[in-house]
Amino acid sequence: MSVIDYSQKIPNNVGLSEDRTLQRALEQWQPNFIRWWDDVGPEGSTDHEVYLRTAVGVDPQGWASFGHVKMRDYRWGIFLNPGDANRSIHFGDHKGERAWADVPGEHRANLRRIIVTQGDTEPASVEQQRHLGLTAPSLYDLRNLFQINVEEGRHLWAMVYLLHKHFGRDGREEAEALLERRSGDENNPRILGAFNEATPDWLSFFMFTYFTDRDGKFQLCALAESSFDPLARTTKFMLTEEAHHMFVGESGVGRVIQRTAQAMNELKSDDVARLRAAGVIDLPTIQRYLNFHYSVTIDLFGADQSSNAATFYSTGIKGRYEEGKRDDDHLLKDRTYKVLEAAGGQLVEKDVPMLNALNEVLRDDFIKDSVAGVGRWNKVLEKAGLPHRLTVPHKAFHRNIGALSGVKVSPEGRVVSDGEWAANVAHWLPSREDRAYVASLMGRVADPGRFANWIAPPVMGINRQPVDFDYVRFG
Numbered sequence: 001m002s003v004i005d006y007s008q009k010i011p012n013n014v015g016l017s018e019d020r021t022l023q024r025a026l027e028q029w030q031p032n033f034i035r036w037w038d039d040v041g042p043e044g045s046t047d048h049e050v051y052l053r054t055a056v057g058v059d060p061q062g063w064a065s066f067g068h069v070k071m072r073d074y075r076w077g078i079f080l081n082p083g084d085a086n087r088s089i090h091f092g093d094h095k096g097e098r099a100w101a102d103v104p105g106e107h108r109a110n111l112r113r114i115i116v117t118q119g120d121t122e123p124a125s126v127e128q129q130r131h132l133g134l135t136a137p138s139l140y141d142l143r144n145l146f147q148i149n150v151e152e153g154r155h156l157w158a159m160v161y162l163l164h165k166h167f168g169r170d171g172r173e174e175a176e177a178l179l180e181r182r183s184g185d186e187n188n189p190r191i192l193g194a195f196n197e198a199t200p201d202w203l204s205f206f207m208f209t210y211f212t213d214r215d216g217k218f219q220l221c222a223l224a225e226s227s228f229d230p231l232a233r234t235t236k237f238m239l240t241e242e243a244h245h246m247f248v249g250e251s252g253v254g255r256v257i258q259r260t261a262q263a264m265n266e267l268k269s270d271d272v273a274r275l276r277a278a279g280v281i282d283l284p285t286i287q288r289y290l291n292f293h294y295s296v297t298i299d300l301f302g303a304d305q306s307s308n309a310a311t312f313y314s315t316g317i318k319g320r321y322e323e324g325k326r327d328d329d330h331l332l333k334d335r336t337y338k339v340l341e342a343a344g345g346q347l348v349e350k351d352v353p354m355l356n357a358l359n360e361v362l363r364d365d366f367i368k369d370s371v372a373g374v375g376r377w378n379k380v381l382e383k384a385g386l387p388h389r390l391t392v393p394h395k396a397f398h399r400n401i402g403a404l405s406g407v408k409v410s411p412e413g414r415v416v417s418d419g420e421w422a423a424n425v426a427h428w429l430p431s432r433e434d435r436a437y438v439a440s441l442m443g444r445v446a447d448p449g450r451f452a453n454w455i456a457p458p459v460m461g462i463n464r465q466p467v468d469f470d471y472v473r474f475g
């Protein structure tokens, strides 16, 4: 099962050739996917040959091979982690029962909704990033962008396979709709807010892949616990690919900071105007980008109290992050959890039933994980001998979902008036001027081994290739 059959039109390890109806349906979807890729995938990239990794198996050792390919010819396929026929459900009301190989009728609507919502984020991010290739700061970075793009395309395939195989006609219609919605489109937008925001420049891209792809990691981890076994197995394999996306974000922001720190030391100054004159991105601007992407991303976890979250858990559709490692009863009926709300001009904690607070639980797990990486960015500043530090804003800052939406809160977590917010927002979130400045730095650097002035080179290349390798060959 772990060997991928590449002789097929659609590479897979799910025995697709044994199910002719399904195979035919997916082979009909395939040209629509390619049309979508041509329309809104990476701009002007058709003739590029890109040093990409392609999945060749689901064995954690040696699951990928590398080589120059045209992205259009990338072998998007359907890969599930090996199954365990004896797997049992380990949380919720069905705990102890055998995991589901197919969709139970009573959970069909909720499962479909979850799969469609996850599936929708995958093509959305490709659409958001489609112009970035034109301004990549190096061939190394360009290759990483394209790697992420093709893998998000494959993640769409992963969800579309589940829809086609397990949801009949509704599933096929949903699979078509996934190719029809467009990020940022007023009439037919992507489902979730953060996936309709623009990713206009490379600092945004690195922040997005650090924070928003990490949201993906946490959602996928929660789905990897699902009682619906095909969903658990497919999301587990997606996580293998996802790790690289977050690496691109973390190392990308780290390299921007490293270059800025170098300029600060050369100039012996943290004056924004002087640093901008030197063509690097000042730390306050980096902080504002961080504030933006962090706050928009934590909204993705949904309302802090949600009866849907309780239903998804109790019915066994969606677990918690690392459900299997937690030593509680995995039912959570009598437990409570603290959520925040604004009362009397202050943020106050309130105990609510934990089942209803599972979005908040996952959000808090995400926050812990993302704070750790910000600590590693600060190490770059520390190593450079600088006293400056980046921080994540308070989780109530700039929220648009749940009890905190509509409350104006400073990055430190103080409830502020509309007037104070308006007077300070340009210090807290990227201003038009910040974005214009960052945009002014963007321009394609296409010589192997050369890097734009605003970013440091990476420590090493991809797959042990040198940093000055020709990661992308322009056709």
Ligand SMILES: [Fe+2]
Pocket (backbone or CB within 6 Å): 122, 151, 152, 155, 216, 242
């Ligand atoms: Fe993805």
Ligand SMILES: [Fe+2]
Pocket (backbone or CB within 6 Å): 152, 213, 216, 242, 245
């Ligand atoms: Fe991703």
